Each structure stands twice: as C-alpha cells, then as structure tokens.
Amino acid sequence: MASMAANKLVVFVLLALLGSSNGDGYTSPGSIAGGLTVGHYKGTCDRAEEIVRDAVKNAIRGGGGDRGVGAGLIRLFFHDCFVQGCDASVLLDPTPASAAAPEKAGIPNLSLRGFEVIDAAKAALEGECPGVVSCADVVAFAGRDAAYLLSGNKVYFDMPAGRYDGRVSLASETLPNLPPPFAGVDRLKQMFAAKGLDTDDMVTLSGAHSIGVAHCSSFSDRLPPNASDMDPELAASLQQQCSSSSSNGGASGDNTVAQDVETPDKLDNKYYRNVVSHRVLFKSDAALLASPETRSLVSSYAESQRQWEEKFAAAMVKMGGVGVKTAADGEIRRQCRFVN
Numbered sequence: 375m376a377s378m379a380a381n382k383l384v385v386f387v388l389l390a391l392l393g394s395s396n397g398d399g400y401t402s403p404g405s406i407a408g409g410l411t412v413g414h415y416k417g418t419c420d421r422a423e424e425i426v427r428d429a430v431k432n433a434i435r436g437g438g439g440d441r442g443v444g445a446g447l448i449r450l451f452f453h454d455c456f457v458q459g460c461d462a463s464v465l466l467d468p469t470p471a472s473a474a475a476p477e478k479a480g481i482p483n484l485s486l487r488g489f490e491v492i493d494a495a496k497a498a499l500e501g502e503c504p505g506v507v508s509c510a511d512v513v514a515f516a517g518r519d520a521a522y523l524l525s526g527n528k529v530y531f532d533m534p535a536g537r538y539d540g541r542v543s544l545a546s547e548t549l550p551n552l553p554p555p556f557a558g559v560d561r562l563k564q565m566f567a568a569k570g571l572d573t574d575d576m577v578t579l580s581g582a583h584s585i586g587v588a589h590c591s592s593f594s595d596r597l598p599p600n601a602s603d604m605d606p607e608l609a610a611s612l613q614q615q616c617s618s619s620s621s622n623g624g625a626s627g628d629n630t631v632a633q634d635v636e637t638p639d640k641l642d643n644k645y646y647r648n649v650v651s652h653r654v655l656f657k658s659d660a661a662l663l664a665s666p667e668t669r670s671l672v673s674s675y676a677e678s679q680r681q682w683e684e685k686f687a688a689a690m691v692k693m694g695g696v697g698v699k700t701a702a703d704g705e706i707r708r709q710c711r712f713v714n
C-alpha cells in the first residue's frame with residue numbers, strides 16, 4: 375500500500391510539471407481544468423471506476439481469463455486517442471445508415487481486441503447509473519486498469535475523466551494518424567507531436583510492447599532474407615513460428631507471436647532490455663536504439679523499472695488528454711458501439 379501511495383504521489387507531481395497547453399488544440403493533464411478531473415463520477419456514479427475495474431479484472435483473471443485481452447485494452451486506448459482524440463470513436467460499429475466505414479475497419483485496427491470488455495463494463499454502468507459514464511472514459515479507465523493488473527499492480531495511477539463520446543469515426547483517418555511498425559524515429563516523433571506528445575512520451579509509451587502479440591505480417595520486413603539488425607537467434611525463432619502451420623494464425627495464415635520473448639504477459643521494463651539487445655519485432659522498436667535522440671532514455675529505462683513505471687503512468691494520463699470532446703461536440707453514448 376505504501377508503495378502504491380508513493381507511486382500516486384509521483385504521478386501527481388509529474389502531472390503538475392507537465393505543460394498545460396500544446397498550442398494545437400489538444401488538452402493535456404496540466405489542463406485538467408479544461409475538462410478532465412480525477413474522481414469525475416463522484417456523486418453521479420460513485421462506483422463507476424470500480425465497475426470498470428471489475429470488468430477488466432474478470433476478463434483478465436476470471437474463469438477463462440486472458441491476459442492478452444489486457445494488452446488489447448491498453449492498445450485500444452492508444453488507438454482511440456490517436457484518431458479523433460480520446461472519444462471512443464474506435465468503438466463504433468458500421469451501421470446500414472453510416473456512409474463510410476468506421477475506424478474499426480481501418481487496417482491498423484483490424485487486430486484490436488477487448489471490445490467485449492468495454493461492452494460488459496458499459497452494460498453494468500448503464501444498469502447502475504444510466505446515461506452518465508462516457509464510453510471514452512470507460513476506454514481510458516480500462517486501459518489504466520489493464521496496466522495495473524498486467525504490471526503486477528506496479529503501474530498505478532489516477533485517470534482524470536469527463537470525456538464525451540464522439541460521433542465521427544472514419545476508417546480513412548486511421549492510417550494517417552496511427553504510426554506504422556516500419557516507421558523510423560523522425561516519423562514516430564512527428565506523429566506523436568501531432569497529438570501533443572513529445573519524444574520522451576513516445577519512447578515511454580512504446581514500453582507497452584512488453585506485452586501482447588503481433589502478427590507476422592507486422593514485422594516480416596525484418597526477417598531473412600531481408601537485412602535487419604535483429605538478433606539472429608530471435609530472427610530464426612520468429613521465422614520458424616511464422617512459417618509453422620500451428621493454429622495461432624487462424625484462417626488468415628498470418629500467425630501471431632509474443633512481443634516480449636522474456637516476460638510476454640508482464641508489463642515491465644524488459645521491453646527496453648530487448649531493444650538494447652536487438653530482440654524486438656518492429657522497425658519502430660529497433661529505431662529507438664538506433665537514434666541518439668532516444669537511445670539514452672531506452673538505456674535508462676532498461677536499468678530502472680521504477681523510473682519507467684512512473685513515467686509510463688504519467689504518459690498514459692497525458693495521452694488520455696488528447697483531443698478530448700465536451701458536451702458541445704460530444705454525447706454520452708448509451709451503447710458504446712452506436713451513436714445515440
């Protein structure tokens with residue numbers, strides 16, 4: 375408990391130190407006064423955060439629980455925030471009335487998972503306090519809770535809330551806004567900066583690649599016969615896993631592999647050790663070691679789990695402030711898959 379409290383304190387200090395406005399319209403934690411507040415549902419839906427945490431816990435730890443879903447929820451939060459801001463636009467299903475395909479149908483989002491956990495949390499919330507808790511906040515709370523559970527309760531932080539749900543969701547906006555696995559540092563920097571996030575945030579948030587899986591098609595450009603700086607032993611193992619006809623590729627034949635060979639189910643700083651030892655999947659991961667701009671932070675995180683945990687918590691909160699909508703341009707959806 376004591377370390378949890380210390381962690382929270384550090385996050386608040388970091389929040390106070392973070393800038394309030396980035397000049398391009400996005401809100402960041404410093405601008406909590408601009409909308410988001412910690413404990414936002416106190417008085418209107420007291421158990422809101424508890425209900426979301428129960429749904430996440432049940433999905434990860436319950437009967438048939440799956441830690442992979444936790445990875446999916448952290449990624450869902452990132453993909454939500456980078457397209458149209460953190461407004462649950464990623465959750466919208468196609469409808470006969472919608473003219474264009476929603477974000478969900480965009481190429482980078484085809485492998486997202488965890489939607490059913492959001493649905494379960496929202497259903498429980500609507501039972502308790504209908505029309506109060508936004509789907510965007512459910513996604514943010516769920517990402518926070520998954521980080522807590524997958525890190526063995528080490529990554530612990532308050533998530534400011536009060537986001538509204540958006541009504542616009544376009545598949546065509548996914549590729550221009552979500553960084554591809556073959557991006558180098560310059561492109562990564564620029565795509566994060568476009569959301570008001572800096573280079574350190576980008577390095578820090580990439581640590582989420584210490585959990586979950588990737589499809590072989592996402593990194594096959596780095597496997598032989600193509601040249602890459604990947605550790606040859608890892609490259610050989612990946613090649614074998616990617617060419618095997620085991621069941622994990624499903625009908626597509628595009629197999630999945632663990633992102634972190636050391637501790638695939640634990641959100642920890644092993645990702646940075648893997649970056650240092652050339653044992654990462656994507657070019658975007660490897661690029662963090664290749665560039666002098668990011669290398670020193672990678673080394674520092676590889677050495678200090680605690681430092682990374684604290685920075686990761688703060689960066690998740692900062693990401694949660696990207697492009698937040700208000701009552702003026704959003705709504706509180708009744709069902710997360712459809713606009714009201």
Ligand code: HEM
Binds near residue numbers: 576
């Ligand atoms: C820095 C730029 C990033 C790039 C280029 C990138 C790219 C990718 C790709 C290609 C995958 C695998 C998809 C697949 O093949 O199925 C993936 C998985 C994942 N990413 Fe990222 N990502 C980035 C940043 C982030 C951030 C900021 C987070 C969250 C804070 C994140 C969390 C995850 C997680 C948890 C997974 C595993 C998901 C699962 O197992 O379902 N990524 N990422």
